[in-house]
Amino acid sequence: MYGLVLLTGIGLAACQQDIDVDLPPYESKLVVECYLEDGQPIRLSLLESQGYLETAALPIVNGATVVLTHKGQRDTIPNVPYVDRVVGKSYNYSSPKRIKADYDAPYTLTVTDKRGRTLTATTRFIRSVPIKSITPEFNKKNEAYGLTKFDDDPQQKNFYRLTLTRNRRADTLSLDALLDDSFSNGEEINWGSGYSFKPGDTIHATLYHCTEEYYKFLTTAQSARQANVNPFAASGEVISNVSGGLGVLATLSYAYKTAIVP
């Protein structure tokens, strides 16, 4: 009977096999990833993209000239590695100078590597949106989800990223939601997670108020990952504010709040 069911599964039990894909020669591009945060030192990773089927190790780009410009002031970010052991992330360019958020003028990053390749990216700080509350809501099994509430500013188009973690702020995400205000413009936004919390847990909520460029980078990078495995997914082009390369330069403006699950 299982055989019949499978046969009648209309090809849902699809076959997979290795295939030779004749990819054209791939020209690597510079990839930068840099998040500016008020009061935090500057760190960034500068890598190269590589052909999908290449076997090279992580293509780190060292020896490049990296300059952050703000109001005509140029700060060179030296090729000094920095390792964030809490979340296990490494950066190959860092500066101890701490950023002071300026909400009125843009920040521009310029990178020129030893091969003469140049990329530029510009971003700006926007103010964070406070979290009004983070509330545990229970089901019959005494499992809780986190209901986060915040107000949307009707005067502007807003883009948000809401993350929830359990017990530690930098941990596996229980919720990673990207949302804009298209269906709740100017209203209170309520956003819930899955039932992934238990009594005694602490819910850590971080609400990022994203620039449109950063939001589009996040959503389209997510779409690109889906397009790689899903024939019905939308196109996989990634929108980036980086010219001459790939990646993103973004500011982190967020509100952070915790709640203990009773």
Next chain:
Amino acid sequence: MKTFLFLILIISTVQAQSYRIVTGKVSDAASGLGLAGATVIMQERAGKGARTDSEGRFTLILPAEKLTLLVSHLGYSARRIPLTLSRDEDITVRLQPTNNQLDEVVVTGQSNQDKVMSTQTSVDVVDRKTALSLPVAFGEIDIIKVLQLKPGVKSTGEGTSGISVRGGSTDQNLFQFDGTTVYNPSHLFGFFSTFNIDAVKSVSLYKAGFPAEYSGRLSSVVDVTSLNPTDSSFHLGGGIGLIASRLNVTGPIGNKIKFNLAGRRTYADVFTEAINRRNADLPNNNPIPRYYFYDLNGRIDYTINDRSKIFLSAYTGRDRFLLPTDVFRSAFDWGNTAVSLHWNQSSNDFRWNSHLSGHYANYDYSLVSTFDRFTFNIGSGIRDLVLKERVTWQPNRSHTVTFGGEVTRSRFSISRVNISSAKPEENIDTGENPRVWEGGLFVSDDWNVTPKLKVSAGLRWSGFRQDSVGYNAPEPRLALRYAFSPSVSIKASYARMVQCRHLVVSSGAALPTDIWYPSTAKIKPEYSDQLAAALTWNIGNKFLLTNELYYKRLRQVVDFKTGAQLFANDRLENEFVSGSGSAYGNEIYLEKTSGRLRGWVGYTLAWTWREFPDIENGRRFFPRYDRRHDISVVLMYQLRPRLSLSATWVYNTGNAVSLAMGRYVSMDNSYVRVEEPTEQVVPEFPGRNNYRMPPYHRLDLGFVYKFRPRRGETDITFSVTNAYNRANPYLITYQAQEDSEGNPTGTFRARAITLFPLLPSVTYNFRF
């Protein structure tokens, strides 16, 4: 010079003979209504024949001599009409119904002459008989999939019934069932069409040279006609297939009413439910989702008198997918309803014919999920009420004038998202419900200028209004035919089509969740202008050769901008981008229309382009369904009186798809911990549809054996899909490689996912 002399020779040879024009109408003897598809041939010369149009009319150019016309139609007794042609003639032939609907009259060269002499270019007609003769996947006879074997028509995906016509996207096809729009004509995510073969008489696909009565889509009109009940006694028929069974009842009620009821349903869920019940008590039981689809068709014909007839046609069909886990229950339900009432009446001399009809169409999908105290309801839909009138007037032998109009009131339900629970602050309710008016007036004239030259000229005026936003546009239509001889003609046509409702297709395939969206102030109507030219040659009444060139220009076609937000968006119009496109190509088609071996070979060489200023900075790209080469071979062979064999082989250039060429790492910000390194990999797609899939080819085989039961007719149909087990990639994806301990190595390999291996199937059909 040699060519010119050759043409002069041909023309003068033709002119040396004496011909007369015979026009007429073939009608049902009881009702007087015209019989579409009836065959009229000259008995003395089998090569000279015609097939009647939708009103039962025909035109023949015959030698001025004493001859006999043989007039026949499926389900009617054939008649012989002796004529002595000393002048042009206009005749009416009335046929008596036979008792057995399946007594098919096989007439050689049945429609070749009609195809040569018609002004219509770019039309393909598939009838039940052809559909029943060809191999089918899973035993499900699908008349729409037969269309995919015609030149210029491409399948939108492996095994699916979706079509792309001359470079048009899936939403550019107007599917009509007895004139009622069917918005999503497929089941099971496109693998089967909604048209049950027991309820379908024929399907006509117009690719260019559209008659003036049609509008609303840029690339094609797929006109599906229901099977008109003609039986004078009750019959029960149906079929038992691998995944679905069919049942139909047809018969009379009194002298004036005849009906046909047909149903079809899949039954895999019967087995899966049994398995679920058996495993219900097992630990960690993961129940199999329940899925089924069904179709119900009904048609009732009422003959008022020999000049007036009413019929009601109704269709409804739905797909249901149920996920019955304890924690998360989900029901996904989608389907169409198409109901129409038709009143056909003619004047005493049959020069006037009126066809008045009212239509109701509905398509909707709904995804309802319950999770704890939450209920999520997501859906979209469209509902139409339509009134149409078409009048045909034949003032003299040279002219047939058709005019009429239609008006449509539509209600859209777009991106409805409703999340409800006991707590009001957790509720979300969003969506748009625009209502629109749409209408059109049309007039056209078929004019036999000379026996060789025929002109069909028409004009349609279409209008659209939503609130304060309105559009209207003229849609000129022109078609010319010049017959070098009764066997050879050249044709040319021009047609403009306007489309004011757009399908939100987020992928290359048509899915039930795709959303119909009306034009707004931001989203202008889409336009297509198509030129086509054709050479048609009836070769000895055994073969029909056509060669068609076409060029189609598309304006204001819509797509989505990169990174479009399609879910829960009350302002979806902001996500559209507008652009242009073009499609051009050449289609060669050779059909063998008589004998024990019948079939056709088609080859299309084509290019299709799209260009959007807001996508990739206006770079021109190939849409997914652009295919340079497309070959189809169809053979049907009557080996024995009760045994027929068939084979189809298709070959086409692979789809243009987006395939990542590179990859890079994006770690995310310092507050986000990413567990799997592969989740940090971002594929880099260099451009839209930058890669060609490998060529697609497949051989399907079938045979039909007819039994000799004591009563009725039965047959068994065997089919083998993908007979040489070609692994046609449906998707190419990259997968991270792992070492022997399951740890990622940081390298990737390309994997091809294929859907259909060699697949046998069997269907038992009966009719008593």
